[in-house]
Each structure stands twice: as structure tokens, then as C-alpha cells.
Amino acid sequence: MNYMPAHSRTARSGVLFDAARRVIPGGVNSTARATWSGWTPYPLFVERGTGSRIEDADGNVYIDYLLGLGPMILGHRPPEVTQAVVDFIENRGTVFALPTADEAVLAEKIVAALPSVEQVRLCNTGTEAVLYATRLARAFTGRHKIVRFEGMYHGFSDAVYWSKHPSLEKAGPDSRPQPVAQGPGMPKGVEANLIILPWNDADALRDVVWTHGHEIAAVLTEPLMCNTGCILPEPGYLEAMRAITAEAGILLIFDEVITGFRLGLAGAQGRLGIKPDLSVFAKGLGGGFPVAAMGGRRDVMSLVDQGRVSMAGTYTANGIAIAAANATLDMLARPGFYENLDAVSDRLRLGLEDVLQDAGLPAHVVGLGPLMQVWFSEKPIRNYREAERHADQALFDRWWRGMLSRGVLFHPGAYENLFVSAAHSAEDVDATLDAARDTAQELLRGA
Numbered sequence: 001m002n003y004m005p006a007h008s009r010t011a012r013s014g015v016l017f018d019a020a021r022r023v024i025p026g027g028v029n030s031t032a033r034a035t036w037s038g039w040t041p042y043p044l045f046v047e048r049g050t051g052s053r054i055e056d057a058d059g060n061v062y063i064d065y066l067l068g069l070g071p072m073i074l075g076h077r078p079p080e081v082t083q084a085v086v087d088f089i090e091n092r093g094t095v096f097a098l099p100t101a102d103e104a105v106l107a108e109k110i111v112a113a114l115p116s117v118e119q120v121r122l123c124n125t126g127t128e129a130v131l132y133a134t135r136l137a138r139a140f141t142g143r144h145k146i147v148r149f150e151g152m153y154h155g156f157s158d159a160v161y162w163s164k165h166p167s168l169e170k171a172g173p174d175s176r177p178q179p180v181a182q183g184p185g186m187p188k189g190v191e192a193n194l195i196i197l198p199w200n201d202a203d204a205l206r207d208v209v210w211t212h213g214h215e216i217a218a219v220l221t222e223p224l225m226c227n228t229g230c231i232l233p234e235p236g237y238l239e240a241m242r243a244i245t246a247e248a249g250i251l252l253i254f255d256e257v258i259t260g261f262r263l264g265l266a267g268a269q270g271r272l273g274i275k276p277d278l279s280v281f282a283k284g285l286g287g288g289f290p291v292a293a294m295g296g297r298r299d300v301m302s303l304v305d306q307g308r309v310s311m312a313g314t315y316t317a318n319g320i321a322i323a324a325a326n327a328t329l330d331m332l333a334r335p336g337f338y339e340n341l342d343a344v345s346d347r348l349r350l351g352l353e354d355v356l357q358d359a360g361l362p363a364h365v366v367g368l369g370p371l372m373q374v375w376f377s378e379k380p381i382r383n384y385r386e387a388e389r390h391a392d393q394a395l396f397d398r399w400w401r402g403m404l405s406r407g408v409l410f411h412p413g414a415y416e417n418l419f420v421s422a423a424h425s426a427e428d429v430d431a432t433l434d435a436a437r438d439t440a441q442e443l444l445r446g447a
């Protein structure tokens with residue numbers, strides 16, 4: 001393990017950041033990589049990733065639980081996926097504006113994996129897939145409002161980039177939150193089509209469906225809340241959501257951009273036993289390449305079939321994406337894949353829980369399979385507002401810096417997750433737990 005005082009051996013990242021900032025606003029190409037998302041004084045610049053490791057521009061090597069924020073479920077540069085992509089480019093091309101046989105091969109695999117998905121359309125990103133799902137729900141129901149939950153993220157399109165992490169002063173009462181735009185630039189009036197609710201609260205959903213059900217096209221939710229740290233659904237909550245929406249003719253959309261193909265081949269819906277009407281997948285599907293999918297009930301998808309709801313895109317189902325996704329799904333479908341992934345992940349989650357409990361820190365490790373986060377909080381966290389009120393962000397920041405300085409990489413935001421890949425070994429986890437033991441002592445010393 002590489003013991004490195006955080007940022008004292010990352011000078012080249014600092015130089016590269018200064019150079020980038022001159023021509024790229026904020027020096028990065030996504031908010032999640034920005035200084036204001038926790039990467040202070042600057043994000044690490046990456047030289048390469050290999051399996052479970054990342055090497056930064058200064059040659060420091062980290063055990064990587066950031067994993068590109070989720071796509072690298074097979075680790076970095078999985079040879080099978082790389083080879084499939086190289087073969088496709090070298091032998092066939094990249095973009096044709098015409099279909100290839102490989103697209104239906106991929107669609108068959110997705111349909112076979114997910115009982116709720118009878119048909120599927122492919123696109124490039126989770127943002128696009130959510131946009132398509134909500135458009136389709138509106139077209140199918142003839143209604144306009146979408147229910148979404150405070151603290152979730154469904155991509156950055158104008159229609160849903162609201163109330164991700166609003167300041168509580170602006171966000172209205174706990175039981176009936178007001179929509180809060182992510183920032184300036186949203187078209188005026190879009191929020192009239194949104195209803196924001198607290199998550200893990202079936203009564204709040206029941207009430208709003210009772211009063212506004214005839215206007216609601218869809219309830220859009222992550223099956224686990226993965227964008228305010230990791231919060232699990234309370235027993236019965238998703239079942240209640242399924243029953244309430246079905247009864248009111250509202251489509252239930254599962255945003256499985258993070259959970260899909262990660263919690264099992266059938267995603268969170270398979271693991272938790274809930275059948276949504278539409279689902280959205282990205283990240284894990286492509287093994288590191290940009291590809292996403294939106295699918296579900298045949299009667300809903302048939303609006304696309306008839307050309308009534310348009311889904312377009314120059315790069316949708318491009319050869320690279322399809323080759324990568326086909327190769328990735330073949331890897332994920334190998335016998336024992338998820339059992340092994342879960343075993344390594346459980347070793348980490350339970351190990352971290354033990355380390356933090358033994359140290360007497362006010363911490364809980366919450367997660368399912370290869371998805372988890374540490375909450376520094378005296379109380380369990382059920383939703384976004386509880387996270388805002390009870391989670392100790394300053395302690396998380398010290399935890400993050402302590403782990404980073406000991407060669408363990410994850411996102412600096414307490415509202416992000418740690419991801420485990422098939423490339424992580426029990427030895428990686430044990431080295432991580434050693435780092436956690438040291439870091440916990442440092443936190444106790446207040447250093």
C-alpha cells in the first residue's frame with residue numbers, strides 16, 4: 001500500500017489543473033469532478049487505470065472505489081471488453097446511421113435478464129434514457145406531472161434536474177417539498193410538471209396520488225437512493241409504491257442507472273422483487289463505454305414502435321457502445337459472477353462497519369452488494385433531509401482525506417457511493433481495511 005500524505009505528492013495534478021482551468025471552466029468536464037464537489041484543492045489527474053487500481057499523473061497508485069462513478073464494474077480495461085471494441089472498430093466501423101444485427105443481440109440479452117423489460121431502446125447516457133422514459137410515460141398516460149424524490153439524481157436535463165440537493169431554507173415543508181432548480185438557466189415553468197416528495201414515505205405518496213393522481217404520468221425513483229449516499233428502501237416501501245401507482249394508472253419508472261446490472265443481472269428490481277413499468281439502465285451495462293437503455297412494458301414501448309414517440313440520436317447504438325455492452329453482459333452472465341462480486345463487497349462493507357464500530361466512531365456503513373457508503377451520523381438516515389440534518393460532512397471529509405492519503409480512492413462527497421468491481425480482490429479489501437483502521441485512529445485523535 002502506498003502511504004501518501006494527501007496532495008503533498010500530487011504536484012503534477014496541480015499543474016495540469018491550472019493548465020486545464022485556463023481553457024475549461026472549472027478545469028473539469030463534469031460537476032462531480034469539480035473542486036466545489038469536494039475535490040480540493042484540485043482533482044487528481046489520472047494517468048491510467050488497471051483492474052482495481054488507478055495511477056495518477058504523479059505516479060501514485062490507489063485502490064479505486066470511485067470506478068468512474070460506476071461504469072467500471074469489471075475494473076479498468078477489462079481485456080474482453082477492450083478486445084471486442086477494438087475488433088469492432090478495426091473490422092467493421094463505428095457509426096452507420098443504420099442498424100447492425102448486434103443491436104438486437106444486445107436487446108435480447110437485456111430482455112432475457114429483466115422480466116419487466118419486454119422491449120428496449122438503446123441510447124448513450126442515463127440522462128437521455130430518463131428523458132425518453134418520462135416522455136414516453138407522458139405520451140402513454142396523457143398526463144403531465146412526474147413525481148420525483150428529493151435527494152435523487154436523474155441526469156441533468158431541464159425537466160428533472162430539480163431538488164437533487166436543495167438547501168433546506170428553499171425546499172419547503174418536510175412533508176411537501178417545493179421544487180428547487182439545480183441552478184439558473186432552467187426554463188421558466190418546467191417545475192409545474194414536477195411533484196417533489198420525500199423518499200421512504202409511502203403516506204406522502206399516497207396523499208399526493210389521492211389529490212393529483214389524474215395528472216401524474218409517472219413516479220420516477222431509484223430503487224435504492226444512491227445519490228444521497230446510499231439509503232435503502234424501508235421494508236414494504238417499494239411494494240407500496242408499486243401498488244399505489246398501479247391502482248392510479250401511473251407508470252412506475254425505476255432509474256437503475258447505478259443499480260442496473262450491478263445488484264444482479266436483473267438489477268435492483270430483481271433483487272428486491274419489484275416489477276416497474278419502465279426502467280432505465282446505463283453505467284454497469286457498458287463496462288466503461290457510454291451506452292444506456294430504456295425499456296419496459298410492450299404496450300408502453302409500442303408508442304415508439306408506431307413512431308408516435310420519437311427517440312433519435314446520431315450516436316445511439318453506435319458500434320463501439322454495442323460491442324462493449326455485448327461483451328460486458330457476457331462477462332456479467334458468467335456463472336458465479338455476482339456471487340463473487342457480492343462476497344468481496346460484503347467483506348468490505350462488513351469490515352468497514354467493524355472497523356468504525358470498534359473505533360467507537362458514530363458511523364454506519366449502508367449498502368447492498370457492490371454499492372455502499374459510510375454515514376457519519378448518530379442516527380440512521382432514511383431520506384435526504386435526515387442526511388442534511390444528521391450526517392457529519394466535516395467528519396466524512398476527514399475520513400476521505402485520511403483514506404486517500406493511505407492509497408484508497410473514492411469520491412470526496414458523502415452523498416456519493418463506493419463501488420466495488422469484479423477486479424477487486426479480498427487482498428484489496430484487506431488493504432483497504434488496514435487503511436480504514438489507521439484512518440479511524442486519526443479521526444479519534446482529531447488530527
Ligand SMILES: Cc1ncc(COP(=O)(O)O)c(C=O)c1O
Nearest residue numbers: 125126127153154155255257282
Ligand atoms: C440514478 C442516476 N440516473 C441518471 C444519471 C445520469 O446518467 P448519465 O451521467 O449517464 O447521464 C445518473 C448519473 O450518475 C444517476 O446516478
